[in-house]
Every structure is written in C-alpha cells, then in structure tokens.
Amino acid sequence: MTASSHFPSYSEGKTNSVAASPLSSLKIEARELSLFYGKKQALKDINAQIMENSITALIGPSGCGKSTFLRCLNRMNDLIESVKISGTVLLEGQDIYAKNVDVVRLRQRVGMVFQKPNPFPMSIFDNIAYGPRLLGVKNKTDLSNLVENTLQDSALWGEVKDDLKKSALSLSGGQQQRLCIARALAVKPDVVLMDEPCSALDPISTLKIEELMRELRDKYTIVIVTHNMQQAARVSDTTGFFLLGELIEIDASSKIFTDPSDKKTEDYITGRFG
Amino acid sequence: MIIRRSFEDQLQELQNDLLRLGRFVEESLGKAMDALERQDLALAKQVVTDDDFADDMTFGIQARAMQLLALQQPMARDLRVVGSSIRIVIDLERIGDHAVDIAKITRSLAGQSYFKPLVDIPELGDLARAMVHDSMQAFIDHSIEGAYQVARDDDQVDDLCKRLENELMDKMREDPSLVEQATKLLLVARMLERVADHATNIVENIYYVETGEMRLLAREYNQAAKAKAKAKAKAKAEALDTDSNSSVETAVHVSNNGVSE
Numbered sequence: 273m274t275a276s277s278h279f280p281s282y283s284e285g286k287t288n289s290v291a292a293s294p295l296s297s298l299k300i301e302a303r304e305l306s307l308f309y310g311k312k313q314a315l316k317d318i319n320a321q322i323m324e325n326s327i328t329a330l331i332g333p334s335g336c337g338k339s340t341f342l343r344c345l346n347r348m349n350d351l352i353e354s355v356k357i358s359g360t361v362l363l364e365g366q367d368i369y370a371k372n373v374d375v376v377r378l379r380q381r382v383g384m385v386f387q388k389p390n391p392f393p394m395s396i397f398d399n400i401a402y403g404p405r406l407l408g409v410k411n412k413t414d415l416s417n418l419v420e421n422t423l424q425d426s427a428l429w430g431e432v433k434d435d436l437k438k439s440a441l442s443l444s445g446g447q448q449q450r451l452c453i454a455r456a457l458a459v460k461p462d463v464v465l466m467d468e469p470c471s472a473l474d475p476i477s478t479l480k481i482e483e484l485m486r487e488l489r490d491k492y493t494i495v496i497v498t499h500n501m502q503q504a505a506r507v508s509d510t511t512g513f514f515l516l517g518e519l520i521e522i523d524a525s526s527k528i529f530t531d532p533s534d535k536k537t538e539d540y541i542t543g544r545f546g
Numbered sequence: 547m548i549i550r551r552s553f554e555d556q557l558q559e560l561q562n563d564l565l566r567l568g569r570f571v572e573e574s575l576g577k578a579m580d581a582l583e584r585q586d587l588a589l590a591k592q593v594v595t596d597d598d599f600a601d602d603m604t605f606g607i608q609a610r611a612m613q614l615l616a617l618q619q620p621m622a623r624d625l626r627v628v629g630s631s632i633r634i635v636i637d638l639e640r641i642g643d644h645a646v647d648i649a650k651i652t653r654s655l656a657g658q659s660y661f662k663p664l665v666d667i668p669e670l671g672d673l674a675r676a677m678v679h680d681s682m683q684a685f686i687d688h689s690i691e692g693a694y695q696v697a698r699d700d701d702q703v704d705d706l707c708k709r710l711e712n713e714l715m716d717k718m719r720e721d722p723s724l725v726e727q728a729t730k731l732l733l734v735a736r737m738l739e740r741v742a743d744h745a746t747n748i749v750e751n752i753y754y755v756e757t758g759e760m761r762l763l764a765r766e767y768n769q770a771a772k773a774k775a776k777a778k779a780k781a782k783a784e785a786l787d788t789d790s791n792s793s794v795e796t797a798v799h800v801s802n803n804g805v806s807e
C-alpha cells in the first residue's frame with residue numbers, strides 16, 4: 273500500500289482521456305502506422321486517436337515526423353516517390369489506404385492548409401469558388417452564397433466583402449492565410465489539417481487564425497502541426513509529442529503542458545532537450 | 547544538455563530565495579516564542595523590526611516569478627514551480643506576520659507575570675515551527691512523504707490548540723481577573739494554529755509541484771482519520787452489543803431452566 277492510498281484524488285488532470293468533450297466521437301485513428309522514405313523510417317508504429325470537433329496539436333523537434341504523420345492523414349505522402357507505408361489510418365472507421373478509396377474525394381473530406389499562404393493568382397471570389405466549381409457547382413447564386421458563408425466562417429468576410437474581385441495576392445499575409453483556410457472550407461471538408469499555418473505570420477494575424485480555429489472547431493476536426501509550443505498550449509484540446517519518428521505521448525493539452533507523463537515530453541517542453 | 551541556462555539559473559535562484567524566506571520566518575517564529583516564554587522584550591522588538599526583510603523578500607520573489615511567467619513561459623514542472631512559488635511565498639509571509647503578532651502580544655504583556663508557567667503554548671509553538679521547518683525540508687528534498695507528514699501533523703496541532711482553548715476558558719470562568727492575559731494567550735494559540743495551516747498549504751503546493759496533482763492533503767487526512775475513528779467506535783459498539791445479547795441469552799437460558807425445574 274502506498275502512502276497516497278489514504279487520500280482520494282480530486283485532480284481532474286490525471287485522466288488519460290483525450291476527448292475534447294464528453295460528446296465527441298472518434299474521427300481519425302492511426303494503428304501501427306509506419307512510414308519509410310526509401311530505407312529511412314520516418315514514422316514508427318504510430319497509434320493515435322483524434323476526436324471529432326477537437327483541435328489536436330502535433331509538436332516535436334524538426335524531423336521528428338509530425339508533418340509526415342499529418343500528411344498521412346490525407347495521403348499527401350502518396351505524391352512522394354519511394355514512400356512506403358504500413359499500418360492503418362481510419363477515417364470514421366474506413367481505411368483511407370484501402371484500394372477502392374478515391375483520393376480526390378478523400379482530400380476533399382480532409383483538407384489542408386500549408387505553412388506559407390498560397391492563394392491562386394486570381395480574385396478572392398474565384399479562389400473560394402475554385403473547388404466548388406470543380407465539384408460541379410455552377411449556379412451563380414449558389415456560388416455567391418457559398419463564398420459569402422465560407423468567408424464568414426473564416427472571419428474574412430468583413431474585411432473583403434466590398435472587393436471580392438480584387439486579386440487575392442493583394443491581401444496581407446494573415447488575410448491570405450485566412451483565405452487559404454476559407455478555400456479549404458469551401459469544399460465542405462470534415463477535417464482540416466494545418467501544417468504550421470502561422471509560422472509566416474505576425475503575432476496579431478497568428479492570434480486571429482488561432483481564434484478562427486477555436487470557432488471552426490464546432491464544425492470541423494482540426495489537426496495542426498506547430499513549432500510554437502505556446503500556440504499548441506493556447507489553441508489545442510489534445511497535444512501529441514513526436515520524437516525521432518515515434519509518438520511519445522498524446523494527451524489532453526492541459527495535462528501535457530502542466531504535467532506530462534513522459535520524461536522526454538517534459539524535457540522537450542521545458543527546453544531541456546537538445 | 548541544458549539549453550536554457552539563464553532560465554534555469556533564474557528558476558534556481560527563485561527557489562533559493564523561497565528557502566531563505568522559509569528559514570527566516572521559521573527563525574522569527576522561534577524567536578517570537580522564546581520572547582513570549584522568557585518575556586524578553588528586546589527579542590520581541592527584534593522580531594517586529596526584522597519583519598520588513600520578510601515583506602521585501604516576498605515582494606521580490608513574487609515580482610520575479612511574474613517576470614519568469616511573462617518572459618520565459620515556463621512549462622510542465624517549471625510552470626508548477628513558478629506558480630507554486632507565488633502561492634508558497636504568501637503563506638511564508640503570513641507565518642512571519644503571525645510571529646510579529648505573537649511578539650506584539652509579548653510586549654503587551656510586559657510587566658505581568660504569567661498566572662502559570664507556559665507549557666502547552668511552547669509545545670504548540672514547537673509543533674507549528676517544526677511543521678514550517680519540515681515543509682521547507684520537503685521542498686528541498688522533493689519529498690511527497692514529507693509533504694504528507696506535515697499534513698498529518700496539522701491534526702495534532704488542532705487537537706492541542708482545542709485543548710488549550712478549553713483550559714484557558716475554564717481559567718477565565720474560575721477567575722475573571724485572568725481574562726486579559728488568558729485572552730492574549732488564546733490569541734497566541736490561535737496564531738500558532740494558523741501557522742500550522744500555512745505550513746499545510748505549503749506542502750499541498752509542494753505535492754502539486756512533485757506530482758502535478760492539486761490536493762487538499764490536510765482535509766483528506768482529517769476526513770480519513772474521522773472515518774477511521776467512526777468505524778472503530780461502531781465496531782466497538784457492535785462488540786458490546788453482541789456481548790450484552792449473549793449475556794441476555796444466558797440469563798434467559800438460566801431462567802428457562804429455572805422454570806422447567
């Protein structure tokens with residue numbers, strides 16, 4: 273019997289549950305996921321669960337596999353030659369690496385936003401309408417409504433509504449990134465993957481994106497790779513720590529940043545790792 | 547390899563100062579109790595004037611802890627250390643204040659001889675002071691067991707304080723001319739009880755630093771002890787009940803035998 277057995281625990285932080293809320297259900301699950309670039313193993317037997325309507329942050333030093341893992345979730349790694357993948361990634365229970373999977377449809381359901389804002393060299397309106405048009409939306413009113421709703425969802429409508437014909441390239445960096453988020457949302461995905469979406473942005477634009485993410489969480493499941501630990505702490509419900517291709521620990525962010533279970537996580541987030 | 551050398555140094559310095567303050571208020575409390583026992587007015591005065599040092603240190607530690615939070619954004623254990631330091635320092639400062647209060651009472655009792663030699667109050671003082679000492683020791687040793695022990699000791703202080711209160715009340719009822727002195731001694735007992743409570747707060751913070759769990763250790767221990775005592779009393783009552791039932795049965799058996807005869 274340990275000394276603590278006399279004392280019932282009041283702490284909520286000790287739970288291993290990583291659910292965003294009691295109502296959220298499992299959205300994505302990786303089982304024994306390994307990935308090789310040629311002979312180099314970049315991911316080692318990753319097991320992770322990502323809950324619906326939650327924000328999951330992936331942190332870890334450069335080259336630890338967090339972006340590689342993110343790209344596995346919508347098969348972006350398929351585009352790289354010499355990549356070999358084993359294990360399973362389930363989206364709502366369906367294996368996304370199964371032979372009959374339509375990758376275009378998958379990437380519509382699992383959208384992506386990149387590090388550097390990359391708007392198409394066309395108008396704001398056309399940037400948003402691009403995906404829906406490809407998917408067959410032709411009616412002008414429908415497109416207009418969709419553009420407006422999406423821009424509102426991505427907190428950009430108020431700033432651009434009077435000038436939708438303006439080139440997207442004339443927007444500021446922060447606005448461009450929100451436009452890219454809007455573009456990803458326009459095709460009505462379930463999941464939005466973000467690969468260091470704020471690393472090229474100033475602090476105020478960063479805060480706007482973070483605020484936007486909190487709002488989007490009600491409708492979407494968000495997975496974000498970030499080098500900014502404070503950002504992970506501020507914005508995410510769950511945080512996963514990667515190191516040398518392994519997922520060392522994944523748990524509620526409130527737990528990870530105050531009382532991580534693994535010493536390697538503690539060393540990394542307190543800056544004692546190097 | 548330590549990457550954040552300057553942060554590491556600042557964090558260590560913060561903890562060193564916390565310990566320094568802990569030792570200082572522990573000594574002040576010891577001096578205040580000595581002054582009370584020996585009616586040493588010069589020592590009592592020293593406790594009062596020295597307290598500025600504790601107040602200055604408290605502000606200094608709090609200011610630096612806030613700076614560390616703002617400038618270094620500590621995480622995990624570091625965050626718990628800085629956050630807990632802000633709380634511990636308040637408890638230490640209050641312990642220093644109680645030492646001052648006791649010293650002031652000593653001065654207000656100048657020229658009056660005690661109606662009886664002080665025995666229980668110095669004992670209570672020793673217990674409370676030991677709790678402050680042990681809490682700082684648990685801080686140095688990162689000792690969870692040490693934290694538990696201080697939380698357990700709080701019960702002893704509460705019991706002794708209660709007993710003292712009753713005795714002093716009785717004395718006042720017996721001889722109303724003792725009211726002034728006994729009331730002041732009662733206040734000393736109450737302050738020592740508060741010192742013990744502050745030491746308990748400190749170890750609850752140490753427990754948090756070491757485990758990441760926030761727990762009310764003293765209350766948990768107190769409740770567990772009460773439940774244990776209750777269960778023991780119940781078992782005893784049941785045992786008595788069984789004994790008396792069996793003696794009734796024997797009596798009935800005897801009388802039945804009597805009837806049948």
